Amino acid sequence: MATEAPHLIQSSALPPAQPAYVLRGHTAQIHSVHFLRNNLRLLSGDAEGWVALWDVPIRRPVAVWKAHQDVNLGVGSWGDDKIITHGRDSKLHVWQLRPEDEKDFSTVLPVNDSTTERKQPWLLHSLTLNTLNFCSFAMCPAHPSKTAMGSGEAQEESILVATPGVQDGFINITSLPGEVRVATIPTLKDVNTGMLMAVSILHQAGGLTAIAGYESGHAAVWQQNATSHWQTVYVNKAHSQPVLSLDICTQPSCFFTSSADAVIARHPLPGSKVETKYVQTKHAGQQALAFRSDQKIFATAGWDGRARVYSTQSMKQLAVLKWHKEGCYALAFAEIKEDHQQTNGSDEEGDAMVKRDLTVSQQRMEKAKTTHWLAAGSKDGKISLWDIY
Template sequence: MVAGRVMPPPVFLCFTTSASPVHARIMHAAPLQPAYVLRGHAAAIHAVSFVRNNTRLLVGDADGWVTMWDVATRRPAAVWQAHTATILGVGSSTQDRIITHGRDRKLIVWHITADDEHRLSHALPVDGQVVQRPAPWMLSSLNVNTLNFCSFAQWLDTPTELHPEGKLLLAVPGAVDNTIVIYSLPDETIVSRISTDRREKTGMLMSLSIARKSDHLVLVAGFEIGSTVVWQEQGHASGTWTEVYRSQQHSQPVLSVAIAPDLHAFYSSGADSTVTKHHLDGSDAQTLQTMHSGQQGLTIRSDSRIFATAGWDGRARVYSTKNLQELAVLKWHKEGCYAVSFAVTPPEGSRDRPVGDTSVETASTALSRKSIALTVAQRREARAHGTHWLVLGSKDGKVSLWDVF
C-alpha cells in the first residue's frame, strides 16, 4: 500500500500546546496519530523536505533512493536513485531545482519540472528493481567530503542580471574535521574556506545552517565535542569570515543546528538530552534538559514559533521557540527516527484559497465534467498547500504525516 489513513487505537492521552495566544492550552481526548503514513521505502529514511509550496515532499533513504511524493494525492510523482550510498540531505533552491547530498561524495542539483514528472518512474523503491527508473536532468554535481554524517546547508542570494535565478551557496564539511567549504552555483567554484583554530580538537563537523542577517551571511556549525560556533561574513561576498560566538552547551555530539527564519536565534540538539536556544545577539543561551537523548534533524517552522526534533526513541517532539516548552510528543513509529520537517506555513487567511488563487464559477449550470474534476483537484491541492504538515521519517522506512498544529 502506498499511503493509508491511520486509525487511532482505543486509548487516550493528552497533550498541551503553547500558552501563547496562537497556541492556547488544549486537552485532547483522542490520541495523537498521523493523518497518513507513506510506505514507499525498504531502507531507513534519512532526509525529508517539503518543496514547491508544500505540494511535493522529498524523501531520501539509506540506499540512495529519492521519492518525490505528491502531497495532495499521497502518490509518488517521481522516483530515482540519486546516490549509491545513504542520502544525507535533500532540499530545493527553486521550484524546479532539487538538491540531494549522499555519502557517495556527491552533492547534486537536479532539474525537475511538473512536465518531467510524467516521464520519470513512479515505481517505489520498496517494489525492488522491477522497472528502469530514469534519473532527472542533472544540472550540477560536486565532489565533496562525506566522511562524516553532516548534510549541506544552503542559501539562495537575490537574483541579479548575471544570475537571474539567484546565486546558490552550499556549505559542506571540508576534508579536515574543523573545516567548512562554501561552493557557489551555477559556476561550481569554492568561494570560502572556514575553520576553527587547528589547536582545538572539535572532532567531526556534525551539522550546518546558513542565513543572511542584514547585509552579511551567518554560518552556524555543530561539532562532535558538543560545541556550536557562529561565523559572520565580513562584507558582502568578501569570502572572509570571523568567529563571533562559541558555546559548549552539549556534553555529547551536536546532532543538529538550525537558524530561526526570524534570525533572532539558532537552536541545537544533540546525542545528549539537551536542547538549546542560542541568541544571535550574544545574550546568554537557554537550555532544556529533556531527559530524552538522541534528538536530531532539528527543524524550525517558517513562522519561527515552534521547532521539532526526530528522536532515536521513535518519537518526534515539538517545542516552543519562545521558552523551549515541550508542546507535543508524536509517537507512532516502532523504530528510531532520523528526519523531520515542517511544511511552509501559509499567510493568515490563505489556508483555504485554491493554488494560484483560481476562482470557481458559481452561476453556471453547464460546467463540464472536466471542469468539475479540475476544481476538485485544485481544492485538494489547496488543502495540501495550506495544511500545517509535519513529516517524520524513520528507520522502519515509513514516513508519517501529521497535522496537529
C-alpha cells in the same frame, strides 16, 4: 482526517494523536525529507541512496530514482525545477526535474523493486566533496535579496552551498551554478571539535554568516569580515555529545541545536539580545530539529521513534507524536506562504464558499498548500504526515 490540536495534549481522557497519513515505499531508513513547490511535493531520501518525489495532495509517488550509492544525507530544492541531493558517496548532485517532466519517470518504489535501474533526471551539477561524514549540506541565496535583477526577464538566482571540508571541522562554501569555491572556513582554534555534524548559512547585515555544530558538542558562529576573512563571533559547548542538528529562528534572532544527549540549546545570532539557554528534555538522541515557517513552534525527531513539538518562546514540550516503532531520523515542516496564512485567517463562511466552488482535486491542492504539515521519517522506511496546530 486532520488531527485537531487538543488531541496532541497528553491526557488520559483523550486518545493518542494519529498521523493524517503514512507514506510507505522505502525499504531503508529515511534520512532526509523536504517540502517543495508550495508543499505540493515532498522529497524523501533513504539510507540506500533512493529518492522519492511524492505528490502530497494524493499521497502517491511521481518520480523515483537512485541518486547515490550510499546514504542520502540530505535533500533540498532550488527553485521549482531543481532538486539537490547529498550522499555519503562524497557527491552532491543538482538534478533538473520540471513539473511537466514528472510523467516521464518511474513511480515504482524501492519496496516493490530495489534492483531495477530507474531513469534519472538531468544532472546539472555534481560536486565531489572528498569527505565521509554524516553532515548534510546547507544552502542560501548567493545574495541577500532573493530577487534576481535582470533586463526584464527572470534570471536564474545563484545559490551558495555549505558542505563539510576535507579536514575535520572545516566548512567549504561553493557557489552554483558556477561551481566556484568561494570560502573555506577553518575549525575552531585550540578546540578539538572533531567532525562537522551540522551546518547552516545565512545573510545578515554586514555579510555572510555560517553556523556550525561539531562532534565535540560545540556550536559556533562565523562571520566574514571586510577583508573576507572568517572570524569566530560565538562559541558554546552546550552538549556533552555530538551535535546532531541545528536550525535558525528569525523571531527572535537565534538558532537551536539538538544532540545525541538529551539537551536542546538556544544560541544567539550576531546582534541578538537572546540569551543562551539549555533545556534538559530527558530524551537522548533528538536527531533532527526544525522550525515551522511561522517560528512559533519547533519539532524534533528522536531515536525513540517519537517526534516532539516544542514552544519556541518557552522551549516547553507541547506534544509527543508517537506512531513509529523505530527511531526517527528526519523531519521537515511545510512552508506556508504569507498570502496563504492571511487566507487561513479569513472568515470561515467565506472559506466555505470558496471551497464549494473548487473541484475535489483543487480542494486537495489547496489543503496541501495551506496546511502546516509535519513530516517525520523513520528507520522503518515510512514517513508519517501530521497536521498539527
